Amino acid sequence: MKKVSRKNKIRRNLILRELVENGQLSLSELKDRTGITLPVVSDLVTKLKKEGLILEVKDKEITSAGRPPVIVKLNGKAGYVLGIDFGRIYTNFILVDLELNIVAEVRKKSIPLSNDISIIDKLESEINKILEHSKVKWKNMLGIGLSIPGIVSGEKGISKTYLNFGDVPLRETLRNRFKLPVHIEHDVKAMTLGELWFGEAKKAKCALCLNLGWGLSLGVVIDGRLYYGSEGFAGEFGHIQIKTDGPLCYCGxxxxxxxxxxxxxxxQIAREKIANGASTIITANGDKELNDIDSTSVLEAASQGDQFSIELIEEAGKYLGQGIGILINILNPDKIILGGGIANAARYLIDSITSTALKQSLVHLNKNVKFVPSELGWKAGALGVAMLAARDLFEVEHLNPTAYV
Ligand SMILES: [Zn+2]
Structure with a gap:
């Protein structure tokens, strides 16, 4: 008896997960994708319709002779999932319904990241405001996905750098607090998943997704899947050595x-050069202290044509291009996606990265590679974890699906 219900749960979840990932599908497409026979697919679809989890799509376009195929999709109103991208500067919230339609998107200055448990109260209060504003009740929430910077293992549900509350893994703490399934992920991996499911990496075979913000990190898509490495930490692109006598990094x-x-x-470089007398429009009005100057000031000045700022950005782009050139030779990517706060604002950076990376990699490996800015921008990370949480609702891996389908 137990075996039957387990078998049905796997089949049900396989169908629901295909619908999360692909939107609308016909019954025969569901059969092909899941390996479940058509009569069983049809039976399960009938049950899921009764439960209100899926809907039949009335497609006016289907006019060919014979009976039109039955097409189904998830019922958006059956529940909601929240993706939270908790950054050092901004926190981005994206609330989606089960059909993955965006219900609310909110970008706020971040609560300072720390290891103090009171941060969860503050986060909960932000979530309450979003749900209230969207007229979504907690009882209709199905799951939460959280993206965070630092050392994070989504698989183990732990975060070491921030939101580390001791022995209990962060995922468990959040599940106990919100009484919901919670999925956590490292920020650049969340962003890469967002690009993979909704953005520029959607059809890429091999894509490199750069997160150029206050720090620098990389997500790697290989054969259409996010690459984690043996322990889940793949992508520490910011810590490859580019200059042997360069500045000391916090990694030692x-x-x-x-x-x-x-x-x-x-x-840091802008402050140092300005302190040494560099001429730039950043300080032209005399209203900025050295400590007020940051990368945003440099980007703004560059967009107004400030030569000092453009040269600074181009210099950074050359170093990035060196690193990316090496990755092109190793991985032969078809797409390099530039995301994060800096990439979105700096075309000079993209131009400089592209020219150095192409110069320093082999032609037969780089001739088809495309360098593109992220179209999703700040939404990529929150969308990535929202999708993770949505897929996780219909989890099948631990149930060993191949033994039952
Ligand atoms: Zn380092």
Whole structure:
């Protein structure tokens, strides 16, 4: 008896997960994708319709002779999932319904990231405001996805750098608090998943997704899937050594890429040069103290044609291009996606990265590679974890599906 219900749960979840990932599908497409026979698919679809989890799509376009195929999709109103991208500067919230339609998107200055448990109260209060504004009740919430920077293992549900409350894994703490399934993920991986499911990496075979913000990190898509590495930490692109005698990095090594090309690096270099008398429109009005100047000031000045700022950005782009050139030779990507606060604002950076990366990699590996800015922008991370949470609702992996389908 137990075996039957387990078998049905797997089949049901396989169908629901296909609908999360693909939107609308016909019964025969569901059969092909899940490996479940058509009569069983049809039976389960009838049950899921009765439960209110899926709906039949009335497609006016289907006019060919014979009986039109039955097409189904998830019922958006059956529940909601919240994706939260908790950054160092901004926190981005995206609330989606079960059909993955965006119900609310909110970008706010972040609550300072720390390891103090009171941060969860503050986060909960922000979530309450969003739900209230969207007229969504907690009882209709199905799951939460949370993206965070630092050392994070989504698989183990732990975060070491921030929101580390001791022995209990963060995922458990959040599940106990919200009484909901919660999925956590490292920020650049969340962003890459957003690009993979909704953005520029959608049809890419191999894509590199750069997160150029205050720090620098990378998500790697190989054969259409996010690559985690043996322990889930793949992608520490910011800590490859580019300059042996370069500045000391917080990781303890010298000349890491992040010390030469990141929001933090641009801020430090700009302050140093301005203190040494560099001429720039950033200080032309005399209203800025040295400590007020950061990478955003440099980006704004560059967009107004400030030569000092453009040269700073181009320099950072050259270092990034060196690193990306190496990755092109190793991975032969078809797309390089530039995301994060800095990439969105700096076409000079993209131009500089592209020219150096192409110069420093082999032609037969780089001839088809495309460098594109992220179209999703700040939404990528929150969308990525919202989708993770939505897929997780219909989890099948631990049930060993191949033994039952
Ligand atoms: Zn480092």
């Amino acid at each position: 090594k010298h000349g890491c890429l992040e010390t030469l090309a990141s929001g933090k690096a641009i801020t």
